[in-house]
Amino acid sequence: MKATAKAHTNIALIKYWGKRNEALILPTNNSLSITLDGFYTTTSVEFKEELLNDRFLLNDTVVEGEQFQRVTQFLDLVRSLSGKELFAEVASVNAVPTAAGFASSASGFAALAAASSKAIGLNLTDTELSRLTRQGSGSACRSVFGGFAEWQKGEAEDGSDSYAVPIAPMEHWDIRVAAVVLSSKMKKVSSRAGMRRTVETSPFFKGWVDSIHQDLEAIKEGIHNKDFEKVGEIAEANCLKMHATTLGAIPPFTYWLDTTLSVMQTVQQLRDSGVPAYFTIDAGPNVKVLYLPEHEEKVQETLRNIPGVSDVKLSRVGRGISYLEDDKVV
Numbered sequence: 001m002k003a004t005a006k007a008h009t010n011i012a013l014i015k016y017w018g019k020r021n022e023a024l025i026l027p028t029n030n031s032l033s034i035t036l037d038g039f040y041t042t043t044s045v046e047f048k049e050e051l052l053n054d055r056f057l058l059n060d061t062v063v064e065g066e067q068f069q070r071v072t073q074f075l076d077l078v079r080s081l082s083g084k085e086l087f088a089e090v091a092s093v094n095a096v097p098t099a100a101g102f103a104s105s106a107s108g109f110a111a112l113a114a115a116s117s118k119a120i121g122l123n124l125t126d127t128e129l130s131r132l133t134r135q136g137s138g139s140a141c142r143s144v145f146g147g148f149a150e151w152q153k154g155e156a157e158d159g160s161d162s163y164a165v166p167i168a169p170m171e172h173w174d175i176r177v178a179a180v181v182l183s184s185k186m187k188k189v190s191s192r193a194g195m196r197r198t199v200e201t202s203p204f205f206k207g208w209v210d211s212i213h214q215d216l217e218a219i220k221e222g223i224h225n226k227d228f229e230k231v232g233e234i235a236e237a238n239c240l241k242m243h244a245t246t247l248g249a250i251p252p253f254t255y256w257l258d259t260t261l262s263v264m265q266t267v268q269q270l271r272d273s274g275v276p277a278y279f280t281i282d283a284g285p286n287v288k289v290l291y292l293p294e295h296e297e298k299v300q301e302t303l304r305n306i307p308g309v310s311d312v313k314l315s316r317v318g319r320g321i322s323y324l325e326d327d328k329v330v
């Protein structure tokens, strides 16, 4: 009753921002992301008769509190699906630098869902796995798939049609993502709290939701045709629209720091100088920059030289879930 799975994080080009059902994690809009090979979580789950509680180790440290609650609540779902009342030992190793501002919850819940469902004997299809993963953290349901994936929001009240589908495999297109890590930190409004406040109070939220369909259709065409300028322009504009909704919330908030703006301006200057590069930003101050392989050196050097930037981590498009035995993919 043991399994180990590896899942990569993802970066959304069309953002998931807003829930229509918080308990089931059902979104108000479809979203689309690239799975990234550079940042991942490996998780082992073992269900054991003798355990009286779940246990969760993250990078060899016992985790308690809210983070533990989210894991154990997720395992409750897996237990109820399988009909088996067994507790589990969960050990995760994160190769997602938290400082890089990636939602490690995306790779974390995708790896947890894959390992726990396999360990307890549920033989899930990718669609079923994505639907289950969604209930741990929304953005995680896209990480079941490699390459480019779309999370279809679905219409059903029970969430049965809300899961990710593959749009293009990782081999389709070698585009790159630079994660720009900023040296200063700030107190974070979590994505969960931020999107809730936006849905409940921002007059701009309706405009955000209304604009998604057009962005999605255009970006899917751009991905299909490998039209980098088109994909970059839509992703950057979509990110700006998402962040604009937070300024209309009550109380208003923003995830940006001064260096966030410097990086955004530098990316725009790179474009003016003939290097196609585009930014996107999640629920935090760090910036992710999309570029093509031939511009890697220039992009990396330019970003590293911005005052207030502490690191730049590069990634390619990555694969979906894999299962491991003795550190080998099975």
Ligand code: DP6
Binding pocket: 011, 012, 014, 015, 016, 017, 025, 031, 103, 105, 136, 137, 138, 139, 140, 191, 192, 281, 282, 283
């Ligand atoms: C801004 O998936 O972390 O990164 O479903 O509440 O766990 P929960 O939220 P989460 O939100 C991610 C929001 C985002 C955009 C995105 O990844 O699409």
